[in-house]
């Protein structure tokens with residue numbers, strides 16, 4: 001195959017953002033006067049439900065089922081989530097969460113090699129902007145930015161990857177996807193893509209069968225990745241040359 005594009009998930013893959021999301025959810029609940037608190041263990045299990053609004057609804061169905069009967073609950077969830085997004089954006093503006101090892105390097109290298117860049121995420125466009133605003137990677141480097149607003153069915157449904165490839169005008173054999181979670185991996189595999197998984201602490205327990213490779217991160221020249229599954233072909237970092245081999 002000729003590798004034409006790299007499609008990156010955002011949360012967990014570009015940066016380890018889930019802790020900032022968790023704290024923003026909790027702060028929003030507090031500001032709305034609810035005594036709901038998501039600790040790390042609970043949040044890890046709630047991450048199985050992608051998308052903040054669906055996650056809040058799922059939590060209520062599990063822990064506060066009486067809330068589901070309240071009139072106007074859906075509107076209330078939208079308000080809580082909007083406020084959460086504002087708080088999260090404030091935390092991230094100006095580099096609150098750094099990019100993961102190798103991300104800036106690989107993205108820069110793809111650009112200079114003529115390989116297109118795209119995003120396929122469950123989160124909102126404003127959160128992507130907030131994350132990247134504090135980094136050396138501007139949003140306009142991504143030819144396509146597929147965000148949660150684009151699709152009805154969030155990951156693990158393949159829809160977001162299918163839409164992104166439609167916009168790129170490319171097929172799955174010409175692209176590779178980067179994910180950190182089992183839900184993300186299933187979404188990308190469902191769209192027919194080859195996938196490189198770089199888990200974070202919130203997602204490391206996932207079942208990553210079907211991934212081309214699972215690495216601790218993308219690696220840097222002075223900071224090799226750890227191989228968690230798959231064949232690294234003797235490499236110590238993910239670069240475009242290696243991806244061309246993996247894509248085949």
Ligand code: XBP
Pocket residue numbers: 009010011012013018021049050051052053085120121122123124127148155181183184
């Ligand atoms: C990430 C998510 C998101 C974030 C929260 O999934 O599931 O919901 O946790 O962001 P992925 P929002 O990395 O697979 O895209 O509150 O904006 O949904």
Ligand code: MG
Pocket residue numbers: 009010011012013179180181184
């Ligand atoms: Mg992710």
